[in-house]
Amino acid sequence: MTGSNGAGYERFLELWSEVNDLSRASAVLSWDQETQMPEKGSEARGRVQSTLAGVRHAKLTATELSDALASAAEGVEEGSVEAAQVREARRELDRISKIPESLARDLALAATRAHESWRRARAASDFSLFQPDLEHMVGLKREEARLLAGPDGRPFDALLDQFEPGVTEAELEPLFTELRGRLSSIVRAVTESGKAVDESPARGDFPMEAQRAFGHRVAREMGFDFEAGRLDLAPHPFCSGFAPTDVRITWRYLADDFRSALFGIMHEAGHGLYEQGLPLEWDGTPIGPATSLGIHESQSRLWENLVGRSQAFWSWCLPLFHEYFPGSRDVTVDRLWPALNTVKPSLIRVEADQGTYDLHIAVRFEVERALIGGEVEVRDLPELWDVTYEELLGIRSPDVADGVLQDIHWSFGGFGYFPTYTLGNLINAQLFVAAKDALGDLDAMFARGEFRPLLDWLRDNIHQHASRYPANELVERVTGRALSPDDFLAERARVAEEVYGVTV
């Protein structure tokens, strides 16, 4: 603590912690809705979420909090923890002051409703079941974006900022242009090579319970603490952290291909390790949460792709794999590894290989910009989706369930969220280079099943800082460089060369 404003600062943190408790209650209710709630419960749940959002909004906009913040801000030292607390609180209060309580409630209610109709629409592969609720949601999000951006800002930037503070459409556009160009070259080179990877080692008969147990085991070996977390089936894999002591990940599976479940679990466990590693000391304070979704995604993708898809990891993991799946006893690392690193255009983002994944994100970036900008309407989405997939990936979904309805995000109003996945890819590649510089031969450790040094490095360099530093500043502090796509694209080129023998 600094200066004489100790009591004001404490009061500010106390009030903030109550707001945070209301967010947590909402988060538990959302997790419950996704994994546990019976179908007919959604109407009543929507009202509860709406009330909680309203109460939270009222507390965030109360004079008591802004007064306490003003008092807390007096005399804080630049660069101190207290200054970071004030900065993050101001950011949130500034945002919230622009949103009327009625809109906050409407958004919460709309999310509950749209979530249910999205689920039904996806099951029936019928966009019309989702369309009215999505139209309502988009209307609310356009209004929210307009209010947040103000007369001089750009609405889509305001939505991006919620997930990745400071990032703008203008910065992302050249980035996606470069990625599209380079990734397309790799895809083209692979296609032209005529070489196909034998994916049969990843296929077979994988009983659900064995997949769960295997994924659970791998997550534990990564360091995920199951006394402070859990793993549940859900229609869409996600991670919810209610506190560093209560972090929940979900999974889904394909009965004939183990990759979907395993890499989904490693991905969500990567998120979960970040959440479990956030400092308890700052829990419930403005800087307590993860600093950005891009950083969050760098953690999940690092474990999923740079650890889980490496040869070194599999030279340790193969005996475990054989133990849980005796039917795959003839699978070797040499045969399996290429099947984990294919480059092949496909329809479903969350099942996409790492060579094409960011092209899926590029589709969504284009579609969302146009939608929030008002250049297209909800009714145009199925067609726009298919056309853009055709253009970027050269394929088209036979139905809307695997097309425009595949992602949960729009149902909760998460426009501007997708680009953080690609930022996560760029960040994780750059972090991994720094980790190797610091720790030496990571591959040798992975081959021995030693993941603790890497986790400790991430804890020290990323997790323990929570939101103390903005994402871009954190990346520079840890890697000594501003974020660039170079490491990521180098890794993609290296893998394509090793698997397909192509040089791009």
Next chain:
Amino acid sequence: MTGSNGAGYERFLELWSEVNDLSRASAVLSWDQETQMPEKGSEARGRVQSTLAGVRHAKLTATELSDALASAAEGVEEGSVEAAQVREARRELDRISKIPESLARDLALAATRAHESWRRARAASDFSLFQPDLEHMVGLKREEARLLAGPDGRPFDALLDQFEPGVTEAELEPLFTELRGRLSSIVRAVTESGKAVDESPARGDFPMEAQRAFGHRVAREMGFDFEAGRLDLAPHPFCSGFAPTDVRITWRYLADDFRSALFGIMHEAGHGLYEQGLPLEWDGTPIGPATSLGIHESQSRLWENLVGRSQAFWSWCLPLFHEYFPGSRDVTVDRLWPALNTVKPSLIRVEADQGTYDLHIAVRFEVERALIGGEVEVRDLPELWDVTYEELLGIRSPDVADGVLQDIHWSFGGFGYFPTYTLGNLINAQLFVAAKDALGDLDAMFARGEFRPLLDWLRDNIHQHASRYPANELVERVTGRALSPDDFLAERARVAEEVYGVTV
């Protein structure tokens, strides 16, 4: 609606609905804590529950609500639905106005902590792990009881009133005295008869998953709607209704005796049918919930005992039982039925037979009265418990896990709750006589697996009224008589005669 105060009445219901939403959020969080939450999450969860309790308390005590209630109350017609809404709201506001917000928060926090330490203490069979948290809880409850009772009331009555409005210790005392006398006579006569029931037909090897599926099936046949509810494993069976559209029951099981799981599920499904049958029209209003725990318990016990332990039910259910448990194919109704209706003193309330169950409640009634009255302290409980069991049931637990730590109730501060179980027994017996008068040969229906007529009768006579009428008034309306123990004791005597051939 009546009179010219329509807007005031609507505003009152709107404000009430928000308070109710906060209660629901808390209820979901409690269910989650009991069935899903990882162990380390309890500290953070306690803070969230405490904040929610504080916000709810503030909303309930806000002038805005009392003003709206006053305005709503103007000119309501006696006997109308609106009058019942005002009555129930006043009851709650009167109660809450006596409890300072700080005490409400402390109670919520204490419940979360005590719940965790109770769980640990029970697992370790070590009362000292629970004692400090329970002492804290008892201190808070004594304070709450004192404030609620006021200078002229009796503290224990104030606690009873929370669960069974209007019931007093003075009314319960002669009731328990009569029950103790009559039930003890039956137990004595059974013991003296020297006849023992062969319980082996209820024992065997019952795989957990088959028990779950069997219980699930029976609950469905009773009419429990699984699209508006669910069934989960938990350390203690309970039912949580978040809305008529989201009702959750839990179960536990013994691997070598199917009775624990099946009758637990039928019991909780009986609660669940009441919750699912509450009118949606009144959902979230003051008269929306069940009218009392005694009435609630009458529903669970009616299905568990008067349906589930009847010969008629088993003449329908036996083929199902054989289907789920092929190892029990040689079991017949004649052999099984006595094993479902034993009279034998035992240690665990929730596993107790129906001939001795209310003696377990009598123990708790004695212990709680003494504890809240300040005649004994928490440290005395293990010994007092054992002595009272010895006195009333003639047995003593070898450890505290199956003794004073067996019930969850005190961990959440539920003092005054237990007597509602016995009231439920008295009410269900009296209701069942009325249902037979109205519907005719219920046994013949049960033998055909027809439970709908009984459920419809309960929906019409009990469920649809929610809290419109106080419990004692409702019983009189439906049965034409004030509540008495006669029907219950007659049923107990009849069963003892049929099973043991004793006449009391």
